[in-house]
Amino acid sequence: MTVPQILYVSAFLLILIGLYSLLTQRNMIRMIIGLNIADLGVNLFLVTIGFVDKGSAPIFRAQAAAGPMVDPVPQALVLTSIVIGFGVTALALTLVMRLFVSHGSIDTARIRGLKW
Amino acid sequence: MRKLIGILLIGGFAFYLVTVGMGLFSAESRSELDSVGSEILATSPDLSGAANTVTAVVVQYRGFDTLGEVTVLFVSALGVGMLAMAIKDGLLKNLFDDNGGFVLQAGSLALLPFIVLVGLYITLHGHLSPGGGFPGGVIIATAVFVVILTSKTLSIPRGLINVMETLAGLGFLAIGFVGLYSPAQSFLANILPKGEFGSLLSAGFIPVIYAIVAIKVASELINIISKLTAADSDSKEAAE
Amino acid sequence: MVSPILFIVVPLAAAFLTVLVNRNAGARILALLTALTLSALAWFWFRADLSTPVSVVIAGIAPPMGIQLSMDRLSAALALLISVSGLLVILYSQSYLKSEEAQSKHYAVLLLLMAASFGILLTRDLFNLFVFYEILCISSYILVASEETKASFEASLKYLLLGSVGSLFMLVAIGLAYRVSGSLAMSDIARALGKADSSYAMLTAALFVLGMGIEAAIFPVNTWLPDAHSSAPSSISAVLSGFVIELALVVLLRISMTVFSSVNLMLPLRYMALAGILIGELAAFGQTELKRTLAYSSMGQVGLMLFALTLGTEAGRQAGMAHLVMHTGAKSVLFLIAGYFIVRTGKREIKSYSGLGRRMPLTGVLFVIAALSLVGVPPLFGFFTKFKILSAAAASGATGAWLGIAVILLGTVLEASYLFRVARTLYSDPEGENVKAVKGRMEMDVPALVAVFGFTLLVIFGSFLLPLIPSGLAL
Numbered sequence: 148m149t150v151p152q153i154l155y156v157s158a159f160l161l162i163l164i165g166l167y168s169l170l171t172q173r174n175m176i177r178m179i180i181g182l183n184i185a186d187l188g189v190n191l192f193l194v195t196i197g198f199v200d201k202g203s204a205p206i207f208r209a210q211a212a213a214g215p216m217v218d219p220v221p222q223a224l225v226l227t228s229i230v231i232g233f234g235v236t237a238l239a240l241t242l243v244m245r246l247f248v249s250h251g252s253i254d255t256a257r258i259r260g261l262k263w
Numbered sequence: 264m265r266k267l268i269g270i271l272l273i274g275g276f277a278f279y280l281v282t283v284g285m286g287l288f289s290a291e292s293r294s295e296l297d298s299v300g301s302e303i304l305a306t307s308p309d310l311s312g313a314a315n316t317v318t319a320v321v322v323q324y325r326g327f328d329t330l331g332e333v334t335v336l337f338v339s340a341l342g343v344g345m346l347a348m349a350i351k352d353g354l355l356k357n358l359f360d361d362n363g364g365f366v367l368q369a370g371s372l373a374l375l376p377f378i379v380l381v382g383l384y385i386t387l388h389g390h391l392s393p394g395g396g397f398p399g400g401v402i403i404a405t406a407v408f409v410v411i412l413t414s415k416t417l418s419i420p421r422g423l424i425n426v427m428e429t430l431a432g433l434g435f436l437a438i439g440f441v442g443l444y445s446p447a448q449s450f451l452a453n454i455l456p457k458g459e460f461g462s463l464l465s466a467g468f469i470p471v472i473y474a475i476v477a478i479k480v481a482s483e484l485i486n487i488i489s490k491l492t493a494a495d496s497d498s499k500e501a502a503e
Numbered sequence: 504m505v506s507p508i509l510f511i512v513v514p515l516a517a518a519f520l521t522v523l524v525n526r527n528a529g530a531r532i533l534a535l536l537t538a539l540t541l542s543a544l545a546w547f548w549f550r551a552d553l554s555t556p557v558s559v560v561i562a563g564i565a566p567p568m569g570i571q572l573s574m575d576r577l578s579a580a581l582a583l584l585i586s587v588s589g590l591l592v593i594l595y596s597q598s599y600l601k602s603e604e605a606q607s608k609h610y611a612v613l614l615l616l617m618a619a620s621f622g623i624l625l626t627r628d629l630f631n632l633f634v635f636y637e638i639l640c641i642s643s644y645i646l647v648a649s650e651e652t653k654a655s656f657e658a659s660l661k662y663l664l665l666g667s668v669g670s671l672f673m674l675v676a677i678g679l680a681y682r683v684s685g686s687l688a689m690s691d692i693a694r695a696l697g698k699a700d701s702s703y704a705m706l707t708a709a710l711f712v713l714g715m716g717i718e719a720a721i722f723p724v725n726t727w728l729p730d731a732h733s734s735a736p737s738s739i740s741a742v743l744s745g746f747v748i749e750l751a752l753v754v755l756l757r758i759s760m761t762v763f764s765s766v767n768l769m770l771p772l773r774y775m776a777l778a779g780i781l782i783g784e785l786a787a788f789g790q791t792e793l794k795r796t797l798a799y800s801s802m803g804q805v806g807l808m809l810f811a812l813t814l815g816t817e818a819g820r821q822a823g824m825a826h827l828v829m830h831t832g833a834k835s836v837l838f839l840i841a842g843y844f845i846v847r848t849g850k851r852e853i854k855s856y857s858g859l860g861r862r863m864p865l866t867g868v869l870f871v872i873a874a875l876s877l878v879g880v881p882p883l884f885g886f887f888t889k890f891k892i893l894s895a896a897a898a899s900g901a902t903g904a905w906l907g908i909a910v911i912l913l914g915t916v917l918e919a920s921y922l923f924r925v926a927r928t929l930y931s932d933p934e935g936e937n938v939k940a941v942k943g944r945m946e947m948d949v950p951a952l953v954a955v956f957g958f959t960l961l962v963i964f965g966s967f968l969l970p971l972i973p974s975g976l977a978l
Contacts, residue, residue, distance in 0.1 A: 162671070167270075182667050206314055206391075207314045215296065218301075220298065220325075223328075224630055227630075228674060233336070234336055234339030235637075237343055238343060238663065241342065241343045242656055244347070246656050249656065258657055299685055306568070324569055326561060326562050331637075332634060337519070337615075338612060342642075345612075433516060449563035
């Protein structure tokens with residue numbers, strides 16, 4: 148297997164693990180952790196898209212090493228995606244705090260609107 | 264039951280990906296770029312003057328995304344603020360009620376300027392090396408977080424932080440407008456002189472934008488942290 | 504020079520400033536002024552000659568390297584709809600919101616929601632679309648939770664979890680699109696996907712539609728809608744049901760028809776739409792709470808619009824867009840009035856509103872007009888749009904068109920029966936405790952009445968706007 152193939156497979160495994168825990172966990176904090184794992188998988192997937200064989204970081208230096216540089220665009224996209232993930236996580240945790248205050252539990256089975 | 268449904272759904276999705284998706288990733292070992300990235304790598308030194316091409320993409324080529332990104336942080340900080348206002352005590356009070364003791368408190372205060380310094384360095388060198396406004400801002404916020412963790416009597420100047428937050432946001436938009444009404448006639452156009460390639464004062468407006476982003480990120484994060492830990496002075500008073 | 508960028512920059516700047524304004528009155532005035540400015544801007548663009556779309560590039564860098572925004576007739580018309588709705592809802596909020604709340608933050612989030620709506624309408628870059636879509640989603644989550652009740656937190660978290668999974672799918676789809684096209688500009692991706700392997704294009708399109716379909720409330724992924732729209736503050740329900748889901752729907756369809764034109768998405772979407780109509784209207788029929796009824800009815804109405812837009816004919820698209828405008832007016836009226844029913848009686852069940860129509864004569868009449876239009880009773884706008892949808896379906900000859908007509912007629916019967924049930928309750932004799940519960944100041948406050956009246960004008964006279972409503976879903 149080549150390097151990007153390994154990375155693609157692990158990215159999709161991370162996404163699947165994250166989605167699985169989102170679906171099966173009853174603890175809301177764990178569900179949010181699952182979401183974050185899936186987020187990581189997506190970020191890994193995006194970075195891998197920019198992979199080039201023997202590529203270096205896309206930074207120009209005085210004593211430049213000859214050879215290709217990796218694609219800078221996916222790295223910029225990942226930066227954005229990380230920040231968005233952070234914002235959503237902060238909001239989700241605040242909501243869980245409010246739910247804990249009002250219901251006294253973070254178990255979705257005890258919260259009417261989130262049971263399934 | 265939900266485990267079973269979960270396994271079925273995820274299994275089906277995985278099966279679909281393996282049969283349809285994975286076959287498409289087989290021939291994957293390219294030695295040169297065939298995307299817009301190669302054009303960006305070729306034009307970036309002249310167009311942006313930034314040695315770090317990722318920074319050039321984030322701030323200049325896709326600067327509009329970064330404005331949106333800053334807005335995402337802003338709106339989630341607003342949301343945390345709106346929702347956490349009602350949690351004054353009870354939940355995290357015990358967690359943060361403990362005094363860290365003299366050594367930790369003095370230590371965290373002594374560390375504060377150094378952590379802030381690292382954050383500033385990373386922010387201002389964003390166009391030369393990995394880093395920039397987002398990680399820099401996070402590091403600056405961390406300095407405050409360390410202090411919050413060790414002492415319960417910290418009062419955060421909320422008014423000042425709100426003003427900085429607003430000014431940073433407006434500053435970003437103002438730089439955009441300068442571009443719009445300059446000869447370049449384009450929102451967020453990089454019209455400042457590019458300077459000498461690879462030096463600290465180069466890349467036109469990129470370090471300026473990154474400094475603004477760092478201020479914005481740091482103030483949003485300090486806001487979120489202080490709201491979530493109820494460390495800010497007014498909610499403390501209200502709880503007593 | 505008026506640049507389309509102002510649509511995004513003006514509400515952003517106002518939102519940044521609003522946080523500094525601690526006084527509720529100041530924040531309200533700032534929000535109103537911003538919405539007025541936006542409406543004026545939208546009017547300017549609506550009147551402008553947009554036979555060729557006006558494009559601007561950001562940072563002077565043309566796509567594929569940079570980001571391009573483009574204003575066409577569809578965007579201008581929807582921008583006008585959004586900014587006027589926003590203006591009316593802000594007007595309504597000033598009497599509806601409880602005074603002790605932190606209103607400045609509420610208005611700031613509402614302005615950000617509007618900025619994000621304009622963003623996803625104007626951008627021609629797939630990743631930029633994602634960023635604005637995220638702002639739209641996050642501000643919706645916050646606004647749903649801002650009712651500060653148990654039910655609203657539950658609804659908001661459910662919405663957040665589903666929405667985040669949708670965003671993940673969208674991001675994977677964007678990655679797949681970038682990998683095959685090497686660009687993020689929509690037109691480049693459309694070209695590259697046309698040449699790519701069909702299963703690859705299919706995977707990309709499916710992930711994207713599934714992701715964005717969550718905000719557009721397309722059938723299998725709309726389970727969040729009834730909870731979120733019914734437990735949000737009523738002004739926000741009006742915004743979410745009034746233009747947010749419609750906007751997401753239109754943008755999603757524009758992308759399906761242009762970027763994913765190589766994949767045949769129209770047929771599956773049409774059947775999903777029919778399922779949505781059937782399930783939404785049936786569920787609405789069984790509800791006892793007014794706002795839940797209205798929320799489920801939105802689910803059905805979205806299906807109706809989606810069905811018309813996916814017929815694949817010009818007439819179908821025209822009818823779908825007209826129905827969208829009608830739904831914005833009618834559903835906003837219904838939700839805004841439902842908010843006042845809850846304020847006046849303190850109850851959410853329909854049966855507690857008995858006799859309310861006599862105590863609030865003007866409000867009651869406005870409610871009935873909007874309900875009649877939603878059902879499609881002749882002189883009102885809703886009749887014309889529904890008739891246009893049915894005739895477009897009959898003329899299109901598309902697969903499932905006749906099945907669709909049957910489902911729509913069935914949905915209309917259900918809709919008529921539950922909305923008439925509400926109207927009958929409003930004008931029946933008040934029973935039991937309701938007799939004394941409905942005392943005190945009755946009619947809505949003046950600003951709220953003005954806002955509702957504005958939406959009602961659209962519902963009554965909208966049919967004159969029919970020739971002005973654009974239908975082109977091009978890039």
